[in-house]
Amino acid sequence: MAIHASEGSDLRIGVDLGGTKIEVALLDGQGAIRDRRREPTPAGDYGAILRQVATMVSAIEAAQGRTGLPVGAGTPGAVSRLTGRMKNSNSLCLNGRTLREDLSAALGRDVRIANDADCFALSEAMDGAAAGAACVFGVILGTGVGGGVVVGQKLLAGPNGIAGEWGHNPLPWPRPEWGEVPGPKGWDGRYGSIETWCCGPGMVLDHQRAGGGEARDVQAICQQAAAGDAAAQATLERWEDRLARSLASIINVLDPDVIVLGGGLSHIARVYEQVPLRWREWVFSDAVETRLVRAEHGDASGVRGAAWLWPLGRTPG
Numbered sequence: 001m002a003i004h005a006s007e008g009s010d011l012r013i014g015v016d017l018g019g020t021k022i023e024v025a026l027l028d029g030q031g032a033i034r035d036r037r038r039e040p041t042p043a044g045d046y047g048a049i050l051r052q053v054a055t056m057v058s059a060i061e062a063a064q065g066r067t068g069l070p071v072g073a074g075t076p077g078a079v080s081r082l083t084g085r086m087k088n089s090n091s092l093c094l095n096g097r098t099l100r101e102d103l104s105a106a107l108g109r110d111v112r113i114a115n116d117a118d119c120f121a122l123s124e125a126m127d128g129a130a131a132g133a134a135c136v137f138g139v140i141l142g143t144g145v146g147g148g149v150v151v152g153q154k155l156l157a158g159p160n161g162i163a164g165e166w167g168h169n170p171l172p173w174p175r176p177e178w179g180e181v182p183g184p185k186g187w188d189g190r191y192g193s194i195e196t197w198c199c200g201p202g203m204v205l206d207h208q209r210a211g212g213g214e215a216r217d218v219q220a221i222c223q224q225a226a227a228g229d230a231a232a233q234a235t236l237e238r239w240e241d242r243l244a245r246s247l248a249s250i251i252n253v254l255d256p257d258v259i260v261l262g263g264g265l266s267h268i269a270r271v272y273e274q275v276p277l278r279w280r281e282w283v284f285s286d287a288v289e290t291r292l293v294r295a296e297h298g299d300a301s302g303v304r305g306a307a308w309l310w311p312l313g314r315t316p317g
Helices: 046-064 099-107 116-127 194-198 200-209 218-226 230-254 271-279 298-307
Strands: 012-017 021-027 033-040 071-075 111-115 135-141 145-151 154-156 258-262 291-294
Touching: 012 046, 012 116, 012 298, 021 046, 021 298, 033 046, 033 298, 046 099, 071 099, 071 116, 071 298, 099 111, 111 116, 111 298, 116 135, 116 145, 116 154, 116 258, 116 298, 135 230, 145 194, 194 200, 194 230, 200 218, 200 230, 218 230, 230 258, 230 271, 271 291
Parallel strands: 012 071, 071 111, 135 258, 258 291
Antiparallel strands: 012 021, 021 033, 135 145, 145 154
8 A cells, every 4th residue: 555745755856857757766865866767758749748757657656665756847837936937948839838736636635846056056056076165156058058057956937937147138237359349149039148159059059150170069169188289179178268257246245155066068068167267357355255056966966856856854744
């Protein structure tokens, strides 16, 4: 017979609702993953996505002999405080939907949801690379640029539900000599945002604009730089400078103890030395104690952070 969640369990389920895959994981009270499953995301089919999540959650609960476990979900985009519906999601079929309510109905319990970058930040602040830090800024550097803020191990959402969305701010202290004014046009129609410069495709386009060649991805640029290619090295230096300026603006406002990097570009090892050296010029302080670190949990941080949306000892009502 299945045991209900309220009967002495700190097990929690996280759902990472990505554009290409859905991941569901079961966390115990120590943050260890007890079960983890992945399935392709049904492309463009909102109803099928809800059914897929429900099936995966049911399978994990059945394997544990439990029902009604707390479920948190990390999603692209955010919930509009004005309409209660999803907005800004690159999984377009989610936009305009009452995702939290629909997931709750599909699973028969209250579900907490947050932006996937917020979940990443929460995971690393709870028991990852920034565990124990009072204030954490989590950064995802990949095909886009995302962020999340955690203070006292609690996720900061803000009255507009957009805390941490630094990528949509203008690149600070732009350098005209590098063509940063007005900068490239982003998907939101604005020019010169942090995201357009600091995401992976932004680095590749900058490399090509500077005459560095036809490198197709960040990995190729990094390999060429390691082999001594001057153009590739210059591209990385420009990117590090832009990232340093962008993070300096966060330090000047939030003054976090730790900045954690995730996403594909977080694997560029030289960033953790070069960026802190460069941000000293822009941080309004005679010393910068903020640590820049790589995520400990890697691509598991999203699903882990989703589970952490439910604190220990709390169950859905």
